Amino acid sequence: METIFRTLTGGPGDEETYCLAGEIIRAGGLVAFPTETVYGLGGNGLSASSSAKIYAAKGRPSDNPLILHIADIAELEPLVQEIPAAAKRLADAFWPGPMTLIFRKSSIVPDETTGGLDTVAVRMPSHPAAQAFIRAAGVPIAAPSANLSGRPSTTTAAHVREDLDGRIDMILDGGPSDIGLESTIIDLTGDVPVILRPGFIGRERLEKLLGEVDLDKTVLTKPTEDLRPKAPGMKYRHYAPKAEVTIVEGEGTPETVLAEAVRAVKEGKKTGIICSSETAPLYEEAAEKLREEGLSLRVFRAGSRHAPETVARRLFDLLRQLDAEGIETVWSEAFDEGELGMAIMNRLRKAAGYRILQAAPAEQKKEEKRMIAIGCDHGGYALKQEILQHLAKRGLETKDFGCYSEASCDYPVYAKAVAKAVAAGEAEKGILICGTGIGMSLAANKVRGIRAAAVSDCFTAEATRQHNDANVLCMGARTLGPGLALKIVDIFLDTPFSGDERHVRRIAQIED
Ligand code: TXA
Ligand code: MG
Numbered sequence: 145m146e147t148i149f150r151t152l153t154g155g156p157g158d159e160e161t162y163c164l165a166g167e168i169i170r171a172g173g174l175v176a177f178p179t180e181t182v183y184g185l186g187g188n189g190l191s192a193s194s195s196a197k198i199y200a201a202k203g204r205p206s207d208n209p210l211i212l213h214i215a216d217i218a219e220l221e222p223l224v225q226e227i228p229a230a231a232k233r234l235a236d237a238f239w240p241g242p243m244t245l246i247f248r249k250s251s252i253v254p255d256e257t258t259g260g261l262d263t264v265a266v267r268m269p270s271h272p273a274a275q276a277f278i279r280a281a282g283v284p285i286a287a288p289s290a291n292l293s294g295r296p297s298t299t300t301a302a303h304v305r306e307d308l309d310g311r312i313d314m315i316l317d318g319g320p321s322d323i324g325l326e327s328t329i330i331d332l333t334g335d336v337p338v339i340l341r342p343g344f345i346g347r348e349r350l351e352k353l354l355g356e357v358d359l360d361k362t363v364l365t366k367p368t369e370d371l372r373p374k375a376p377g378m379k380y381r382h383y384a385p386k387a388e389v390t391i392v393e394g395e396g397t398p399e400t401v402l403a404e405a406v407r408a409v410k411e412g413k414k415t416g417i418i419c420s421s422e423t424a425p426l427y428e429e430a431a432e433k434l435r436e437e438g439l440s441l442r443v444f445r446a447g448s449r450h451a452p453e454t455v456a457r458r459l460f461d462l463l464r465q466l467d468a469e470g471i472e473t474v475w476s477e478a479f480d481e482g483e484l485g486m487a488i489m490n491r492l493r494k495a496a497g498y499r500i501l502q503a504a505p506a507e508q509k510k511e512e513k514r515m516i517a518i519g520c521d522h523g524g525y526a527l528k529q530e531i532l533q534h535l536a537k538r539g540l541e542t543k544d545f546g547c548y549s550e551a552s553c554d555y556p557v558y559a560k561a562v563a564k565a566v567a568a569g570e571a572e573k574g575i576l577i578c579g580t581g582i583g584m585s586l587a588a589n590k591v592r593g594i595r596a597a598a599v600s601d602c603f604t605a606e607a608t609r610q611h612n613d614a615n616v617l618c619m620g621a622r623t624l625g626p627g628l629a630l631k632i633v634d635i636f637l638d639t640p641f642s643g644d645e646r647h648v649r650r651i652a653q654i655e656d
Contacts, residue, residue, distance in 0.1 A: 176315045248333055
């Protein structure tokens with residue numbers, strides 16, 4: 145079969161593409177389409193033969209039910225026997241979005257779509273292309289993730305092509321998926337709602353809305369004969385790259401990951417490491433030394449520990465890259481199990497076939513004393529208090545160079561005081577806060593040896609450390625809430641300079 149490939153632009157030219165996609169669905173064909181979570185492989189959800197085709201194209205066992213995708217809440221009622229009150233609340237709060245709900249199914253939903261279950265999974269995606277496509281089809285779209293069974297889910301049209309070119313009628317390219325992990329699945333058919341698969345919408349947010357919410361036991365641990373997941377699909381070997389993946393967790397993780405990986409390289413195995421950007425330089429330095437000996441160790445950065453959304457977005461692409469490079473053995477750091485972290489670790493544990501190594505605690509290194517110099521003007525005073533508290537909680541020493549109240553004052557005085565402390569080596573780094581962060585950075589940059597960066601997002605915080613070795617962070621209290629500001633502070637303080645030769649050279653040119 146020749147697969148039609150169309151790129152969506154978001155403009156009026158897409159209309160014809162959606163029309164064609166809709167026709168294909170009504171004629172019983174299959175179309176892969178983008179959603180905010182991962183790409184879906186869509187067919188007519190009310191047609192038994194379309195569902196059978198989906199299973200065949202994916203090479204998926206047909207007892208694994210499909211999710212029905214709708215574009216409007218009015219399309220829900222005909223598919224289900226009842227809409228529980230909890231479902232109404234969840235739908236109001238999170239639809240359209242990355243959430244799937246399980247209902248008792250109505251008779252118009254074929255058994256082939258639900259793998260013989262008397263329940264049905266329904267989701268209303270928020271991606272505009274997904275919505276336009278579902279509307280054009282005019283029927284609920286049954287769609288599993290658009291990957292071959294057992295492989296990582298697809299987060300770009302190129303991934304879909306890799307797995308399904310020639311097996312389906314059409315692929316719609318809407319760019320990379322924003323979230324990168326599949327939707328949160330919540331079962332509402334019992335007394336207490338149960339999370340069957342964790343996703344971007346985490347347990348805390350659900351509990352705020354519904355009260356008690358349970359977690360299917362297999363979300364955290366390996367399914368067994370006695371402990372079967374309630375979502376049938378969660379029992380299969382999933383997301384599995386060809387490489388043998390081992391997750392390392394516990395205090396001495398970086399040292400253990402490095403030692404194991406170097407051992408594997410020396411045994412002649414094609415070896416990779418999956419890690420955070422905070423610990424990556426440790427491994428990259430080792431990889432550089434191995435290269436000098438003619439050996440190769442691949443280091444895959446998943447993203448900052450403080451930005452799990454980046455890790456989520458990159459994870460499946462990373463797992464696919466392992467295969468593309470023919471990596472045989474992989475050592476992966478574990479990531480924190482916060483709201484989104486739980487979804488990340490759930491997928492990573494499956495990819496690893498639940499192979500987990502507890503790291504021995506690293507030898508107590510003498511913790512270097514980290515002193516942070518901090519200053520603000522009247523506009524930054526309130527935010528500075530929050531940051532000081534946060535740094536104290538982190539166990540960092542601080543020196544506050546003022547100002548000390550919200551009375552109007554001149555920012556250059558405080559900017560220069562902090563900059564001088566950093567330039568003299570009294571403090572490791574500086575933090576400055578005013579209305580926008582700009583005035584402070586202009587003033588601080590006048591002091592020799594200072595590289596003050598005005599930052600208002602997490603990506604820039606990471607990049608300015610890696611590329612510019614920025615030593616003073618400037619932020620605007622008028623443009624940042626405390627939540628984001630503290631995240632930026634953490635990333636700035638924890639991201640090491642890359643040490644790349646080109647960056648070293650450019651920084652030297654600044655000082656010239
Ligand atoms: O984000 C997503 O949900 C993506 C996009 C395309 O929407 N879809 C997706 O579909 O991940 P799939 O088929 O790869 O995963 C669906 C999961 C499977 O684990 C399946 O067992 C479970 O949902 N599921 C479907 N219907 C169910 C039901 N009636 N009861 C329990 N679990 C169900
Ligand atoms: Mg899937």
